[in-house]
Amino acid sequence: MLDNDSDSDIKFHMSDLGVTTHSRQDKVTIYVNGLAVPASSGGNVHAALQAAGFQILRRAGLEPRGIFCGMGVCYDCLITVNGRPGQRACMTPVHDQMEIQLDVD
Numbered sequence: 294m295l296d297n298d299s300d301s302d303i304k305f306h307m308s309d310l311g312v313t314t315h316s317r318q319d320k321v322t323i324y325v326n327g328l329a330v331p332a333s334s335g336g337n338v339h340a341a342l343q344a345a346g347f348q349i350l351r352r353a354g355l356e357p358r359g360i361f362c363g364m365g366v367c368y369d370c371l372i373t374v375n376g377r378p379g380q381r382a383c384m385t386p387v388h389d390q391m392e393i394q395l396d397v398d
């Protein structure tokens with residue numbers, strides 16, 4: 294919970310804003326194009342891929358695409374998650390044993 298300055302009449306809590314918090318203490322394993330990659334539950338797939346060194350997530354024609362906005366707006370980070378194509382890496386939470394398919398060579 295977060296309170297504003299006690300001198301202010303405005304008080305709010307993170308839950309009032311729809312903001313959730315995550316614990317990033319649980320180490321899990323995700324699979325990226327069949328390769329086991331360590332990740333933290335509570336984080337997003339984008340962070341796990343970046344930490345593992347995956348910069349290019351797919352190609353549009355010959356142009357490489359990766360993370361651009363990082364907040365779900367640009368759709369440059371589309372990947373396949375557990376067989377479901379068109380998922381945004383920056384908006385997808387990490388789950389243990391999830392399978393990520395990147396459309397790269």
Ligand code: FES
Pocket residue numbers: 359360361362363364365366367368369370381382383384
């Ligand atoms: S990086 Fe823009 S939607 Fe994911």
